Amino acid sequence: MAGHENDSKDLGFDRALARRMVAGDVAAWELLLAVYGDALYHYILCRLHGDRATADDVRQETLLAAATGVSKYRGSAPMFSWLCGIARHKLVDAVRRNRQTGQIQASIEDHIDEALPDAWVTLGTAPLPEHLVEAAETRAEVIRALYSVREQYRDALVSRYVRGEGVDEIAARLGRTYKATESLLSRAREAFRRRLTEVELLDDGPFGTR
Amino acid sequence: MTMDHSARVEREPDLLERDISRLLNSAAFSGALSGAPGVSGPDDQFAMALARRAGAAIPPDRVFPVPALWASAGGLAGLLALGLRTPAPMGGVWAALTLAPAVNLLAAPIVVLAVILRRRVFRAR
Numbered sequence: 001m002a003g004h005e006n007d008s009k010d011l012g013f014d015r016a017l018a019r020r021m022v023a024g025d026v027a028a029w030e031l032l033l034a035v036y037g038d039a040l041y042h043y044i045l046c047r048l049h050g051d052r053a054t055a056d057d058v059r060q061e062t063l064l065a066a067a068t069g070v071s072k073y074r075g076s077a078p079m080f081s082w083l084c085g086i087a088r089h090k091l092v093d094a095v096r097r098n099r100q101t102g103q104i105q106a107s108i109e110d111h112i113d114e115a116l117p118d119a120w121v122t123l124g125t126a127p128l129p130e131h132l133v134e135a136a137e138t139r140a141e142v143i144r145a146l147y148s149v150r151e152q153y154r155d156a157l158v159s160r161y162v163r164g165e166g167v168d169e170i171a172a173r174l175g176r177t178y179k180a181t182e183s184l185l186s187r188a189r190e191a192f193r194r195r196l197t198e199v200e201l202l203d204d205g206p207f208g209t210r
Numbered sequence: 211m212t213m214d215h216s217a218r219v220e221r222e223p224d225l226l227e228r229d230i231s232r233l234l235n236s237a238a239f240s241g242a243l244s245g246a247p248g249v250s251g252p253d254d255q256f257a258m259a260l261a262r263r264a265g266a267a268i269p270p271d272r273v274f275p276v277p278a279l280w281a282s283a284g285g286l287a288g289l290l291a292l293g294l295r296t297p298a299p300m301g302g303v304w305a306a307l308t309l310a311p312a313v314n315l316l317a318a319p320i321v322v323l324a325v326i327l328r329r330r331v332f333r334a335r
Contacts, residue, residue, distance in 0.1 A: 024265025029257040067263035124226030
């Protein structure tokens with residue numbers, strides 16, 4: 001039940017944004033691009049093992065498909081996961097169009113790595129193997145999960161674990177107590193872990209929000 | 211004061227924290243988390259194109275109320291004009307009014323019905 005409550009809070013921004021996007025609100029689309037545009041590009045780029053030209057095309061196709069299908073977004077999954085679901089289908093289309101680019105094909109097939117979902121389930125109880133941490137597909141899934149949690153959690157996680165800020169530094173910046181910041185980080189870690197395990201959600205289809 | 215100070219001694223990260231840190235730093239290496247721009251060029255034009263496409267893709271049930279009201283009113287007016295045996299040019303105006311919002315499916319059968327009735331009325335004369 002608590003999970004559902006958290007989901008509901010996490011998805012509040014996405015649901016409100018989607019309502020405005022459906023109505024053709026330009027500012028809402030600008031906001032979508034500002035919040036998720038670059039992350040979507042990097043998600044696609046990881047899947048393409050650094051093929052920037054194709055990543056640009058796939059990102060554009062993904063967003064155009066999102067514009068056509070945004071009325072089908074029901075808000076039961078994070079907006080960014082939904083976009084990644086569409087992107088995966090567009091990646092397959094790109095591969096079909098460009099068969100000679102064998103690397104693209106390999107990247108997508110690699111993603112269906114059975115080790116990854118298992119690793120997410122045991123995250124925190126067994127150390128992740130180094131090759132899995134460094135895999136491009138893992139990076140893509142990390143980006144997906146990170147942009148699927150609410151912004152406050154995302155900022156806290158990046159501040160603490162990427163920029164290496166201390167808990168007291170984050171607390172001072174957010175105007176919170178030390179304890180409250182620790183609690184925020186704990187909730188952020190849990191939300192991130194939960195989003196990582198939702199990888200199979202993406203297989204629901206291009207508009208995987210069922 | 212002493213308690214407050216001791217609370218700020220950071221504990222050792224557990225396994226989950228260490229692995230999350232490894233994962234995030236690996237992803238950060240790709241440039242995704244450092245605010246590195248993904249695409250070249252401004253996105254504002256693209257946002258406008260996306261908004262237009264989204265607006266155009268609104269399913270019929272969402273755009274129903276206002277155009278459907280106009281279509282129904284137009285259709286009703288056309289039928290009324292026929293019923294009142296309006297002269298032919300006026301009937302054309304009503305038909306045009308009915309056809310204008312005929313994009314809406316609701317209007318189409320009314321238009322067809324109006325045309326059929328109109329022909330019959332004139333034949334009967």
